[in-house]
Amino acid sequence: xxxxxxxxxxxxxxxxxxxxxxxxxxxxxxxxxxxxxxxxxxxxxxxxxxxxxxxxxxxxxxxxxxxxxxxxxxxxxxxxxxxxxxxxxxxxxxxxxxxxxxxxxxxxxxxxxxxxxxxxxxxxxxxxxxxxxxxxxxxxxxxxxxxxxxxxxxxxxxxxxxx
Numbered sequence: 001x002x003x004x005x006x007x008x009x010x011x012x013x014x015x016x017x018x019x020x021x022x023x024x025x026x027x028x029x030x031x032x033x034x035x036x037x038x039x040x041x042x043x044x045x046x047x048x049x050x051x052x053x054x055x056x057x058x059x060x061x062x063x064x065x066x067x068x069x070x071x072x073x074x075x076x077x078x079x080x081x082x083x084x085x086x087x088x089x090x091x092x093x094x095x096x097x098x099x100x101x102x103x104x105x106x107x108x109x110x111x112x113x114x115x116x117x118x119x120x121x122x123x124x125x126x127x128x129x130x131x132x133x134x135x136x137x138x139x140x141x142x143x144x145x146x147x148x149x150x151x152x153x154x155x156x157x158x159x160x161x162x163x
Contacts, residue, residue: 005032006042006085015047015095019113027117028091031145035125041088042081043124045117053094068097069116071123091120111154118145 007028009021028043050066058064060072073089081087093116095109102112122141129135136158143155 005029005040008042008044009047010045011047012049012052012095014049018095018099018109019047020110023110024113024117027114027145027149027151028121030148031118031121031141032088034141034145034148040083040085041075042085043088043121044090045120046090046092047095047113048092050094050096053092053097056092066094066097068101069093069120069123071120073124073126075124088121089124091117091124093117093120105156107154111151114146114149114151115142115154115156118142118149121145 005028007025009024009028011019011021024045024047028045032041032043053070054064054066056070057067061070070092071089072092074087075089076087093113095113098112098116099109101116102109105112119138119142122138127134127138127141129138139156139158143152143158146152146155
C-alpha cells in the first residue's frame with residue numbers, strides 16, 4: 001500500500017469555529033491526488049489573521065499588503081523522510097481576506113477556504129497564473145480538484161465572463 005500524503009492543518013484559535021480542518025486537509029489531498037504525483041508529499045496549511053499574512057507577504061515577497069493565500073515551497077529534490085514523503089511546502093490563508101472573497105463571489109466561507117487551499121497547493125507544485133493561458137490552466141486544475149472534493153461550486157469560473 002502506498003504511503004499517504006502528510007497534511008498538517010493548523011487553525012489559529014480565533015478562527016477555529018469558522019473552518020473544518022478535515023475538509024481543508026481533504027482539499028489539499030484531492031489536489032495532490034489530481035496531479036498524479038509519483039511520491040507522497042507533506043503540506044502544512046495554517047489559517048491566520050490578515051496581519052500575520054500581510055507581515056509574511058512584506059517580509060518574504062516584498063509586498064506590504066494583505067493577500068488571501070501565501071505559498072512557501074520547501075520542495076528540495078531528493079529530500080524525503082524515511083517513509084518516502086517529500087516536503088512540499090507551507091500555505092498560509094488570511095481568513096478575513098478569504099471571508100471578503102467569499103462574500104464577493106457569493107459562496108460559503110468553507111468553499112472559499114477550499115479554493116484557496118487548492119490554489120495554494122497548485123502554486124507549491126509550480127503552477128502560476130501570470131498569463132491568460134496559465135490562469136485558464138490553473139482554473140481547470142482547481143475545478144478538477146474541487147470536483148473530486150465534491151465542492152464544484154467552490155471553483156472560480158473558467159473565464160472572467162460571469163455568464
